[in-house]
Amino acid sequence: MADPSDLTQVLKDASGGSRTAADRLLPLVYDELRRLAQSRMAEERSDHTLQATALVHEAYLKLIDMDRVEWQNRAHFFALAAKAIRRILIDHARAKNRAKRGGGERNLSLDEALTIPAEGLDMNIVALHEALERFAEEEPIRAQVVELRFFGGLSGEEIAEVLGVDRRTVTRYWQHARAWLYRELQDDAGE
Amino acid sequence: MTPVSRDPHRSAGDIFADAIDLPASERSQFLDRACGDDRALRNEVDSLLAAHQSAGEFMNAPAIDTDLPMAGIEPEDLSGTHAGAYRLVKILGTGGMSTVYLGERADAEFEKQVAVKLIKRGMDTDHILSRFRNERQVLAGLEHQNIARLLDGGVTADGRPYLIMEYIDGIPVDQFCGRNELAIGDRLRLFRTVCTAVQYAHRNLVVHRDLKPSNILVTRSGKVKLLDFGISKVLQPESAEALGMTATGFRLMTPRYASPEQVRGEPVTTATDVYSLGVILYELLTGQPPYRIKTTVPTEVERVIGQTEPPRPSTVISQGTTVPGRNLARRLAGDIDNIVLKALRKEPDRRYESADQFSEDVRRHLDGLPVMARPDTVGYRTAKFVQRNRVPVAATGIVFLSLVAATILSTSLYFRSERALAEAEVQRTTAGRVSGFLEEMMVAVDPVEMQSGEAVTVERILQEASKRIDDELGEEPAVAAALHHTMARTFRNLGAFDEAKKHGLAELALQDELYGPRSIEAAGGMLMMGGIFLEQGENERAESLFQEVRNISESTGNGEDEITANTYRALGKTRSAQGDYEEAKKLCRRAIEIRRALPGDHREELAGDLNQLGLSLVQSGKHEESVAALREALDLMTATRGKNHTFIGQINNNIGWALGKRGDWSEAAGYLREAIVRQENIFAPDHPNVLVAHGNLAQALFNAGQLEEAEIIYEEVIVGFRSRFGDRHANVGHALNNYATMLENGKEVFADAADLYRQALSIYREQLGNEHPYCAIANHNLARTLHKAGRLSDAEKECRSALAVRRAVLRDGHPDIARDLDLMGTILMDQGDPAAARGFYEEAVAILRNELPEGNERIVDTEARLAFCLAKIGH
Structure with a gap:
């Protein structure tokens, strides 16, 4: 009944913004990350530095059987997972912001917002997410590079495979998107 | 104004990207050329370049590295704080679920060091506590020189459970053997001491479940002490037992020492510990684990442990072994290979029967006597395991317990609403007419009166009565309505829901005629109809009827009368059926509140409310509260009806159920005996x-692991039902089905289980028609067993049949349909057809998401299977 091209379509829909597929995946990704992080903490008491990116990769590995999956599907799985992680992070930040507002505090502390060392620009992840949505209206593919790299923790090579472009193009897209977003957030902050 | 010199297809982003690749000195010239006289474009590129210059490390680290929402994963060091009377001195070690501290008596009256196991946040605290309360007597009673004592347990000021244990200053047994370079013989003798302790615990009905070298310490003086006996049972989340191979269940054991039954999520017995002892001995002798598990993917772990054979110990002696002496391989070959591998057999009943027997065989070897262990035959292994590769699916059985529970509620509920009706004058005469009519019916089908000699059945009487109500009672609508009510209830109890509905609707039509639409007099009938809808899983229709009754009772009464209380209880039952146990509890509590405030004696009805509340509490995992509510119900019934009312037995039954759900099947058995x-x-x-x-x-008893007694009773029950009802009665079907569940899950004799499921199925089909929920249950169980037995195409056929029945009988989107869909998906996956499996999984997920509260284990499980399926498509 179902053939692989259907799956590809579903996953593409998901990458294109459909929430259902990402919805399906989100609890899995999230649970897996938590679990990995926890078991890691339990095993490695001497080294408390969590390499979260490594965790994400391990979560991918656990969720799909990498050896047996064609790249095409794997790529879309990555895309979906990146989207899921993005939502996890955004939902989390929003929840925290709400809690903060309830408490009458306004400043975001380090653990919930990204602090950008350059130029002293403080940016929170929700603002970044919103800026990225605006960017995606003009440059959907480049915005996806951001999603895969910044949220999904994928390497340039992996992104190249997911998007079916060459490695250099990924770098160019990334640089453009990063500069665009930086400027956008600076403008936000200036307002 | 179109710039002549630039390529109109090149965007600011592209020009920007080109520009930053160039040395700064060449940029200006490049930009002039690329942007031409398009000022807007040039401004955009310049602005991007400026942003690039000052962006620094902006976004270079993935968000997840900086912003991972995993608050609380840092292991906090609580040294210096208190747990009960003990001060936490320092961390001794940490595991997945707990951190162990060295503790000292805070009051310093006498110096005593203990180990304090503090449960991590995020665990199901209530459940752990109730488990602990359950187990503490048993665990505290374990007094053996080789077992670290459990001293106490409790909850810290901030609500975290802890256990206080004897502090052992020692090192893990494998390290002890290594450091002291113990010879084979010494290792075997040390191991026998471990077996002695395990055997002692088994005799006291405690299974360790997580035996591994780090739980077996040897002190400086050479004394062996086993830690954490029974603790993993206390920490086990309730859900994990039912779920089998989920990530949740998986975390609870150490895969390296886990038995095949554990990784498959099957019941844990003393044989499980025997297996872990086998792994430990394997490692002590070879310095190697029997399996190389390089993955944490659950299916892979299950495959390795469940299907692959470990190499013989004598073949894996490594360079790095800490065992001294030469010719180790020759020393291990033969007896020791056989002994170790016997303990490591996949099938629990083919291992040593006990730790004692294991130890005894080791002794025989040490004494140079022949051992009982024999090499396993290749034929046996392959025949048995060649096709084992399955994802466990939660078992469905027709459980007597819940059937009985349902009956209590409904009898009491309708009894009350009928009594409310009886207050109307007309009912007095009606009652007499109803019984008169029924008597006539009995006579009409009396074999003596009948010429044909046909067998008389309740069904026949009812059918006859159905025909005659309308013909003969046209002039007496009140009597007809009451009869329809009785008929509806009887048909409902027979499971003939369509017939029941017909009568229920007829009753309501007559009530409307008599008292006007939606009168308070119709409330009893409406509650009944709602109850029938509930039975069929049409929860929303039931709910809307109940809501209507609530509106009627609120508009006619003060909203706090008896019918309102009945309605709240019915709504509570509905919510419970919908899986919304929180709301169910609220509704039941409301019913109880109203009931308690009513004048007069309503203790019996109150007992009914408490009973329903108790059932909802069980479902939501509040076992302590549930038992309390049910005990109050029991007291009330005892006070009003004395000890020998049938309801007393039924409440005892439900308490047994609640205790069973709590995991304490032994105590449950006590109530069930009562x-x-x-x-x-x-x-x-x-x-x-x-x-x-x-x-x-x-x-x-089956769940308590007492398979022998359970089996005897099942056989008696089957014989009893057969002689009472005949071989083909639905109750015989229930007994067969349940017995088969035990054979399937407890003894794993799939062929026998499948045979019994088939018998049950055939009885249901004959007695209840092909399209009855019970047919689907037996059919599903049969499919699952065939799947376990590796008979995939038969399993597929039966599962499709179960699915067809459920689709026909249950409303669309009923969660039970998802059971079949889920199993279908799994069968198809195992047949190597993930593309076909996908549709089933997807529909199952859609149904479950729609029906069950977010985060429900069934959703997560099925989603996980869907994810694997999706990942495998295209392979």
Whole structure:
């Protein structure tokens, strides 16, 4: 009944913004990350530095059987997972912001917002997410590079495979998107 | 104005990207050329370049590295704080679920060091505590020189459970052997001491479940101490037992030492510990684990442990072994290979029967006597395991317990609403007419009166009565309505829901005629109809009827009368059926509140409310509260009806169920035995109530691991039902089905289980028609067993049949349909057809998401399977 091209379509829909597929995946990704992080903490008491990116990769590995999956599907799985992680992070930040507002505090502390060392620009992840949505209206593919790299923790090579472009193009897209977003957030902050 | 010199297809982003690749000195010239006289474009590129210059490390680290929402994963060091009377001195070690501290008596009256196991946040605290309360007597009673004592337990000021244990200053047994370079013989003798301690615990009905070298310490003086006996049972989340191979369940054991049954999520017995002892001995002798598990993917772990054979110990002696002496391989070959591998057999019943027997075989080897272990035959292994590769699916059985529970509620509920009706003057005469009519009906089908010699059945009487109500009682609508009510209830109890509905609707139509639409007099009938809808899983229709009754009772009364209370209870039952146990509890509590405030004696009805509340509490995992509510119900019934009312037996039964759900099947068995005594005081030994109670007891004993007694009782129950009802009665089907569940899940004799499921199925089909929920249940169980037995195409056929029945009988989107869909998906996956499996999984997920509260384990499980399926498509 179902053939692989259907799956590809579903996953593409998901990458294109459909929430259902990402919805399906989100609890899995999230649970897996938590679990990995926890078991890691339990095993490695001497080294408390969590390499979260490594965790994400391990979560991918656990969720799909990498050896047996064609790249095409794997790529879309990555895309979906990146989207899921993005939502996890955004939902989390929003929840925290709400809690903060309830408490009458306004400043975001380090653990919930990204602090950008350059130029002293403080940016929170929700603002970044919103800026990225605006960017995606003009440059959907480049915005996806951001999603895969910044949220999904994928390497340039992996992104190249997911998007079916060459490695250099990924770098160019990334640089453009990063500069665009930086400027956008600076403008936000200036307002 | 179109710039002549630039490529109109090149965007600011592209020009920007080109520009930053160039040395700064060449940029300006490049930009002039690329942007031409398009000022807007040039401004955009310049602005991007400026942003690039000052962006620094902006976004270079993935968000997840900086912003991972995993608050609380840092292991906090609580040294210096207190747990009960003990001060936490320092961390001794940490595991997945707990951190162990060295503790000292805070009052310093006498110096005593203990180990304090503090449960991590995020665990199901309530459940752990109730488990602990359950287990503490047993665990505290373990007094053996080689077992670290459990001293106490409790909850810290901030609500975290902890256990206080004897502090052992020692090192893990494998390290001890290595450091002291113990010879083979010494290792074997040390191992026998471990076996002695394990055997002692087993005799006291405690299974360790997580035996591994780090739980077996050797002190400086050479004394062996086993830690954490029974603790993993206390920490086990309730859900994990039912779920099998989920990530949740998986975390609870150490895969390296886990037995095949553990990784498959099957019941854990003393044989499980024997297996872990085998792994430990393997490692002590070879310095190697029997399996190389390089993955944490659950299916892969299950495959490796469940299907692959470990190499013989003598073949894996490595360079790095800490065992001294030469010719190690020759020393291990033969007896020791056989001994170790016997303990490591996949099938629990083919291992050593006990730790003692294991130890004894080691002793025989040490003494140079022949050992009982023999090499396993290749034929046996392959025949048995060649096709084992399955994802466990939660078992479905027709459980006597819940059937009985449902009956209590409904009887009491309708009893009350009928009594409310009886207050109307007309009812007095009606009652007489109803019984008169029924008497006539009995006579009409009396074999003596009938010429044909046909067998008389309840169904026949009812069918005859159905025909005659309208013909003969046209002039007496009140009597007809009451009869329709009785008929509806009887058909409902027979499981003939369509017939029941017909009568229920007829009753309501007559009530409307008599009292006007939606009158308070119709409330009883409406509650009944709602109850029938509930039985069929049409929860929303039931709910809307109940809501309507609530509106009627609120508009006619003060909203706090008896009918309102009945309605709240019915709504509570509905919510419970919908899986919304929180709301169910609220509604039941509201019913109880109203009931308690009513003038007059309503203790019996109150007991009914408490009973329903208790059932909802069980479902939501509040076992302590549930038992409390049910005990109050029991007290109320005892006070009003004395000890020998049938309801007493049924509440005992439900308490047994609650205790069972809590995981304490042994205590449950006690209540169920009490239920039997109550029933036997009232009914003949072969009365259905007595037989049902026995069936429940068998179920509890099965879950308590007492398979032998359970089996005997099941056989008696089956014989009893057969002689009471005949071979083909639905109750015989229930007994067969439940017995088969035990054979399937407890003894793993799939062929016998499948045979019994088939018998049950054939009975259901014959008695209830092809399209009955019970047919689907037996059919599903049969499919699952065939799947376990590796008979995939038969399993597929049966599962499709179960699915077709459920689709026909249940409303669209009923969660039970998802069970079939889920199993279908799994069968197809195992047949190597993930593309076909996908549709089934997807529909199952859609149904479950729609029906169950977010985060429900069934959703997560099925989603996980879907994810694997999606990942495999295209392979």
